[in-house]
Amino acid sequence: QYYAIAHDAKSVWIGTERGLVRMDRKSRTFRSYGQFDGISGERVTALLPVKNNLIIGTDRGVSVFDIRRDSIYDANTDIMLPRVIYDFAQGDSIIYAATDIGVFSLVWGGSEWRRLLLDSPHLRSGVYQIQVVDSLLYTVGEDGVVVVDLKSWESTTFDRNTVFKNADLT
Numbered sequence: 660q661y662y663a664i665a666h667d668a669k670s671v672w673i674g675t676e677r678g679l680v681r682m683d684r685k686s687r688t689f690r691s692y693g694q695f696d697g698i699s700g701e702r703v704t705a706l707l708p709v710k711n712n713l714i715i716g717t718d719r720g721v722s723v724f725d726i727r728r729d730s731i732y733d734a735n736t737d738i739m740l741p742r743v744i745y746d747f748a749q750g751d752s753i754i755y756a757a758t759d760i761g762v763f764s765l766v767w768g769g770s771e772w773r774r775l776l777l778d779s780p781h782l783r784s785g786v787y788q789i790q791v792v793d794s795l796l797y798t799v800g801e802d803g804v805v806v807v808d809l810k811s812w813e814s815t816t817f818d819r820n821t822v823f824k825n826a827d828l829t
Contacts, residue, residue, distance in 0.1 A: 665706035665713070667726070672713055674703030679715060679724070697731030698722045699740070707747035707754065709767065714754060716744025721756065721772075739763065739772045750791035750809060757786040762798060781805045781816050 663674030666684075673680040678693035678701065694701055700717025707714040713724040720735040720742055739756075746757040749767075755775075756763045761782045762775040775782055786800035796807040803818035 662702065662704045663706045663716075665708050667708040667713070670726075672706050672708070674706050674715070676702050679703045679706075692724070692731060697733065699733050699735055705744045705746050705756075707749060709749060709754065714747055716747060716756060718743050720744065734765075734770075736770070736772050738774065745785070745787045746789050748789040748791045748796070750794075750796065755789055755791065755796060757789040757798065757800070759785050762786050762789065762796070775807070777807065777812060777814050781818070782807075782814070 660676040661673060665672045669684055671682040671684060673682070678691055678698060681690045681692065682688070692698060698715060698717060699722045700719030702718040703715055704718060705716030711726045713726060715722040715724060715731070720733070720739045721744060722731050723734045724731045742763070743759040744756050748755045752767045754765045754767055756765070756772070761784065763772045764775060765772050781800065781802040782798065782805055784801045786798045788799040790797045791809070794809045796809055798805045798807070803816055805814050805816050807814045
């Protein structure tokens with residue numbers, strides 16, 4: 660089963676039930692990576708290329724593939740190791756991770772994941788997709804859509820009871 664796909668200049672990366680697959684775009688050859696290669700979990704559920712790295716989300720936290728060194732290392736703190744990672748987004752120099760208990764952030768180059776604890780209770784359960792657009796973080800999860808202003812940290816929630824003006828739902 661396949662969960663994620665991403666690409667960079669040289670490779671296409673595929674997240675699977677049993678690890679990571681790398682397809683060389685030029686030669687069309689494949690190579691697989693798993694827990695024995697340093698990936699923190701078995702199921703690869705999210706991928707994000709950043710500079711010369713690939714951020715790997717799994718069913719047991721986060722790993723980073725250093726493409727230049729062709730090596731994988733663990734990028735978890737105690738709070739991230741038991742997390743299921745569903746998606747990543749990048750905003751300026753911060754990586755955001757959508758997880759089974761909300762959104763976490765990591766300053767690129769840092770080592771400490773921090774949980775986004777806002778006034779919104781909607782970011783404390785499963786968040787499955789995230790995107791950063793300008794200074795807004797869009798999240799899609801169990802409780803609806805939450806939009807977080809990354810400058811003011813104010814959030815707006817659109818749940819199943821939200822009525823959108825001028826929306827033709829027929």
